[in-house]
Amino acid sequence: MNGRQTSTLARRIYGPRAWATLGLFALVVFVVFPVCNLLAADTSPLHLSAYWVALAGKIMCYAIVALAMDLIWGYAGILSLGHGLFFALGGYAMGMYLMRQIGREGQYKSDLPDFMVFLDWKSLPWHWWNSDQFWWAAVLIVAVPGVLAFVFGFFAFRSRIRGVYFSIITQALTYAAMLLFFRNETGFGGNNGFTDFKRLLGFEITLPSTRMALFVITGATLIVSLLVARYIVTSKAGRVLQAIRDAEQRVMFCGYDTRHYKLFIWTFSAVLCGIAGALYVPQVGIINPGEMSPANSIEIAIWVAVGGRGTLAGAIVGAILVNGAKSFFTQAFPEYWLYVLGLIFILVTLYLPQGVVGLLRSLQARGAQTRGTPSGAMQAAGTQSGGTQSNSSKLSERQA
Amino acid sequence: MSVFKHCCLMLLMAVAASAWTGASVAADAPAPAAPAVAPAAAAIAHEQLIKLVSGDGDEKLAVINALVVSGDPLAGRLLKALAEGQLQAAGSRAVIVVDDKVVDAITAEALPALAADHEEPIINNRLRREIDGALATLDLVSPLRAARLKAARALAEGADEAMQPLVAKALATEQDPEVHGLLEEIAAGMALRSDDRTVRLAAIAKLGEAGGANAKKLLLPLTVKSPDGTWTETDDMLRAAAGRSLRLIDGRLAWGERMGLLFAGISLGSVLLIAALGLAITYGLMGVINMAHGELIMIGAYATYVMQSFFKVHLSSYFDWYPLLAVPFSFIVAAAVGMVLERLVIRFLYGRPLETLLATWGISLVLIQVVRTLFGAQNVTVENPAFMSGGVSLLTNLVLPWNRIVIIVFAFVVLGSVALVLTRTRMGLFVRAVTQNRSMASCVGVATARIDTWAFGLGCGIAGLAGCALSQIGNVGPELGQGYIVDSFMVVVLGGVGQLAGTVYAAMGLGFANKLLEAWSGAVLAKIAVLIFIIVFIQRRPQGMFALKGRALDA
Numbered sequence: 010m011n012g013r014q015t016s017t018l019a020r021r022i023y024g025p026r027a028w029a030t031l032g033l034f035a036l037v038v039f040v041v042f043p044v045c046n047l048l049a050a051d052t053s054p055l056h057l058s059a060y061w062v063a064l065a066g067k068i069m070c071y072a073i074v075a076l077a078m079d080l081i082w083g084y085a086g087i088l089s090l091g092h093g094l095f096f097a098l099g100g101y102a103m104g105m106y107l108m109r110q111i112g113r114e115g116q117y118k119s120d121l122p123d124f125m126v127f128l129d130w131k132s133l134p135w136h137w138w139n140s141d142q143f144w145w146a147a148v149l150i151v152a153v154p155g156v157l158a159f160v161f162g163f164f165a166f167r168s169r170i171r172g173v174y175f176s177i178i179t180q181a182l183t184y185a186a187m188l189l190f191f192r193n194e195t196g197f198g199g200n201n202g203f204t205d206f207k208r209l210l211g212f213e214i215t216l217p218s219t220r221m222a223l224f225v226i227t228g229a230t231l232i233v234s235l236l237v238a239r240y241i242v243t244s245k246a247g248r249v250l251q252a253i254r255d256a257e258q259r260v261m262f263c264g265y266d267t268r269h270y271k272l273f274i275w276t277f278s279a280v281l282c283g284i285a286g287a288l289y290v291p292q293v294g295i296i297n298p299g300e301m302s303p304a305n306s307i308e309i310a311i312w313v314a315v316g317g318r319g320t321l322a323g324a325i326v327g328a329i330l331v332n333g334a335k336s337f338f339t340q341a342f343p344e345y346w347l348y349v350l351g352l353i354f355i356l357v358t359l360y361l362p363q364g365v366v367g368l369l370r371s372l373q374a375r376g377a378q379t380r381g382t383p384s385g386a387m388q389a390a391g392t393q394s395g396g397t398q399s400n401s402s403k404l405s406e407r408q409a
Numbered sequence: 410m411s412v413f414k415h416c417c418l419m420l421l422m423a424v425a426a427s428a429w430t431g432a433s434v435a436a437d438a439p440a441p442a443a444p445a446v447a448p449a450a451a452a453i454a455h456e457q458l459i460k461l462v463s464g465d466g467d468e469k470l471a472v473i474n475a476l477v478v479s480g481d482p483l484a485g486r487l488l489k490a491l492a493e494g495q496l497q498a499a500g501s502r503a504v505i506v507v508d509d510k511v512v513d514a515i516t517a518e519a520l521p522a523l524a525a526d527h528e529e530p531i532i533n534n535r536l537r538r539e540i541d542g543a544l545a546t547l548d549l550v551s552p553l554r555a556a557r558l559k560a561a562r563a564l565a566e567g568a569d570e571a572m573q574p575l576v577a578k579a580l581a582t583e584q585d586p587e588v589h590g591l592l593e594e595i596a597a598g599m600a601l602r603s604d605d606r607t608v609r610l611a612a613i614a615k616l617g618e619a620g621g622a623n624a625k626k627l628l629l630p631l632t633v634k635s636p637d638g639t640w641t642e643t644d645d646m647l648r649a650a651a652g653r654s655l656r657l658i659d660g661r662l663a664w665g666e667r668m669g670l671l672f673a674g675i676s677l678g679s680v681l682l683i684a685a686l687g688l689a690i691t692y693g694l695m696g697v698i699n700m701a702h703g704e705l706i707m708i709g710a711y712a713t714y715v716m717q718s719f720f721k722v723h724l725s726s727y728f729d730w731y732p733l734l735a736v737p738f739s740f741i742v743a744a745a746v747g748m749v750l751e752r753l754v755i756r757f758l759y760g761r762p763l764e765t766l767l768a769t770w771g772i773s774l775v776l777i778q779v780v781r782t783l784f785g786a787q788n789v790t791v792e793n794p795a796f797m798s799g800g801v802s803l804l805t806n807l808v809l810p811w812n813r814i815v816i817i818v819f820a821f822v823v824l825g826s827v828a829l830v831l832t833r834t835r836m837g838l839f840v841r842a843v844t845q846n847r848s849m850a851s852c853v854g855v856a857t858a859r860i861d862t863w864a865f866g867l868g869c870g871i872a873g874l875a876g877c878a879l880s881q882i883g884n885v886g887p888e889l890g891q892g893y894i895v896d897s898f899m900v901v902v903l904g905g906v907g908q909l910a911g912t913v914y915a916a917m918g919l920g921f922a923n924k925l926l927e928a929w930s931g932a933v934l935a936k937i938a939v940l941i942f943i944i945v946f947i948q949r950r951p952q953g954m955f956a957l958k959g960r961a962l963d964a
Contacts, residue, residue: 168948168949174951181899354768
């Protein structure tokens with residue numbers, strides 16, 4: 010692999026302006042946040058409190074989920090209402106490890122997690138095997154959502170379930186899983202789930218440095234996911250996926266087996282969600298079956314819709330906008346948040362089918378046109394999104 | 410309540426009091442011969458109450474018994490006041506003190522503040538137990554059927570020999586078949602312990618004829634061996650009779666269980682049916698993924714609540730008739746909300762199912778919050794009209810609640826009406842025409858946009874009717890609809906889109922499957938199993954059980 014090739018790869022993935030934005034983002038995550046949180050004195054105006062670090066870390070986890078959702082919905086046209094499940098499964102896999110890390114410091118001073126003592130269990134159930142090993146937790150974080158998504162997707166795509174049917178049965182799956190996890194007998198803490206974590210890999214989980222490390226890792230994961238997702242959607246497989254989204258029958262008649270493409274992106278998307286969930290749990294300090302409620306999964310879709318389907322940057326922007334608004338409203342005007350969220354759902358689907366990013370781009374393009382430089386408009390669209398602009402307009406045509 | 414019944418109840422209370430408190434009143438007191446005596450005993454004197462406050466333990470007990478025997482309506486209040494320490498003695502007068510307000514204990518007239526020499530009662534644990542017992546006894550003769558039933562159930566669990574006269578008296582006056590049955594069983598259980606062989610034989614036969622689970626518990630000891638290998642019941646004939654009776658009871662219980670399961674299945678099926686019926690129109694016929702369907706059910710339930718509250722305040726004497734207005738009211742409110750939504754939002758999204766899904770989800774969030782703002786986040790109670798409480802007792806362990814029966818009938822009436830509207834009316838014809846071939850219908854002059862609005866309104870109105878029905882069997886709260894949305898979609902998807910018959914079969918099938926599995930594995934696992942089954946079923950037959958035959962490539 011020589012330098013020329015990597016630079017072509019880089020160019021294929023993003024134009025120079027996007028790389029610059031990404032660099033700025035990396036600077037904020039890797040330098041500004043750690044310095045302002047850990048080094049700046051509490052009294053200094055530059056100081057960032059733990060609250061903001063936790064909030065930003067949480068939102069970055071959501072951004073990874075939104076990316077995953079955008080891959081499957083924005084690029085393959087499959088609206089999953091099960092991504093909350095994959096997110097929670099990753100979170101539970103991490104949570105099991107974190108529960109074991111508590112050791113004997115729980116309320117009951119037992120080797121078993123507190124809730125098992127409470128249920129009067131004498132030993133760990135089978136699925137907790139090896140849960141005190143971090144490498145095993147890491148395997149589970151990837152494997153559990155991955156295998157579930159693969160098996161479910163294999164059968165669903167084989168029987169050509171698509172559109173709303175797919176959405177509804179993924180919702181039923183999530184709902185069933187939620188009911189299952191609410192039961193104490195399942196061995197995941199029932200209603201209360203997992204909480205009161207003490208350590209991660211031996212580090213105190215409440216220490217500012219540990220929290221900052223988690224934050225930085227989350228930021229890095231987000232950037233890597235974005236680049237990988239970008240690689241996928243600009244690859245040949247990505248083009249096929251977009252073709253499937255726009256006219257699946259035609260792609261099949263062209264000789265492509267669409268099942269493989271859909272299964273690949275579906276499983277990849279689920280794994281990404283699982284990783285996001287695993288990063289989320291140590292930062293918020295709790296995981297319970299409420300994360301699997303159907304409402305959460307639908308909310309993920311609206312992050313993507315707000316930012317703009319079919320644009321990876323849009324997914325991240327949407328996750329930041331909606332969740333930023335959520336934490337603002339739930340603190341300042343808690344009783345109005347549902348109105349706002351509901352209206353976002355309604356107005357975005359009615360008036361903003363391309364999302365915020367799509368809106369900005371068309372404004373940019375229109376501005377360039379009025380200045381009399383149509384090529385500027387082309388460039389503006391081209392550098393940012395490659396081929397997706399034309400595709401998303403095709404999307405709206407198809408749906409109109 | 411008739412005077413006669415009232416007197417009888419007082420007598421019953423007198424006997425019950427003596428039995429419960431275990432004091433000697435039953436033995437000492439002359440048998441309460443004539444009902445006319447009872448009111449004479451009703452007067453409560455201040456000296457008695459003073460004894461409650463300052464007397465010694467035995468004196469207090471005697472007064473408590475006397476209070477219960479007196480059957481005076483005041484007794485319950487006085488005993489409660491005593492238990493709270495509010496009953497106090499001020500000189501020769503007994504008073505009740507609540508938050509510095511002093512009233513005469515008997516006449517309830519307001520009195521000036523207490524003098525310094527008043528005396529407060531000392532309540533120890535024994536006394537407290539006696540008071541609780543006495544209060545429970547007062548419940549037994551309550552005019553409320555539920556209270557009597559509860560007391561009879563408590564007796565059935567463990568009846569004391571001393572209560573035999575009480576049970577006999579109660580049997581004579583009890584009108585309610587369920588309580589009466591329980592009392593008979595209790596009486597037979599007591600007779601079982603008698604020394605007279607013929608009485609025991611008769612009791613065994615009686616239990617075998619009519620007894621339920623409790624009777625089984627009573628008879629079982631007669632047919633088992635004690636650890637040293639001898640029969641606990643030495644009389645062979647009695648033992649054989651007990652065995653026969655047990656077999657009879659078992660057979661009856663098994664039937665009761667089977668019938669109960671069948672009924673539970675039909676009942677759940679009808680709930681699913683009525684919840685999904687509106688969706689069968691909006692989704693099944695029109696193809697609109699209406700995630701706010703559950704919230705329209707919720708709105709129907711709240712409309713019923715509003716109508717119920719209105720009747721309670723303004724027309725309380727006609728309260729039992731409120732469903733007559735609540736049913737059309739919930740239909741109209743939900744239909745109106747649905748039609749507004751269709752005009753404002755949904756009509757822009759026809760043909761874009763995924764967007765419809767998201768937008769209607771947003772609508773559902775807004776509706777939930779609107780209801781929270783209007784009615785508060787807490788659940789509200791919708792009272793059943795009198796004719797819907799209670800149930801039909803078919804077998805000893807099979808009681809069919811009236812509200813369930815009414816809902817089953819209601820679901821099928823609504824189903825029939827919907828079928829009639831769709832097949833026999835002009836509007837139904839138009840709805841079917843528009844859903845089958847929109848452009849052709851438009852060509853021949855059907856106002857398709859208006860038909861869409863009406864059809865959507867019809868579907869939503871039926872959701873409102875579902876809410877009206879569900880308000881009679883469960884809690885009504887802003888999140889009511891969320892619990893039904895997944896189920897409703899499962900029913901419609903399983904039944905096959907565009908088919909009312911499919912919806913009926915799917916709802917009934919899921920109802921039965923759920924209840925059968927529930928009996929076998931518990932409610933939550935049953936639900937999970939059913940969901941998994943549907944997911945697998947959809948994999949095999951994506952078009953549901955009853956697919957309309959079509960040749961479209963993209964169904």
